[in-house]
Amino acid sequence: MRATVGDNIRLASRAVGMQERVGEIVEVRGADGAPPYLVRFSDGHETLVYPGPDCVIEAGAPAD
Structure with a gap:
């Protein structure tokens, strides 16, 4: 799994x-x-995530 x-x-x-x-x-x-990835959720909570098979990475919006 790879992410940016x-x-x-x-x-x-x-x-x-x-x-x-x-x-x-x-x-x-x-x-x-x-x-691992540091992830921020919509409620402001941040946590360190070690993704498993129940996770999907989606590309973010391209920078302008």
Whole structure:
């Protein structure tokens, strides 16, 4: 899995009835875009994420 700052990460819910979480990658701590990633969610919470098979990386909007 590879990512860059500004990409979005989708974390599927592991429990029935819970929503998936989407956050923005604000820091890539691994070499060459590898995990772990510092992710900021819409509620302002930031956490270090080691993505598993339930995660999807989506390219962020291109810089102008």
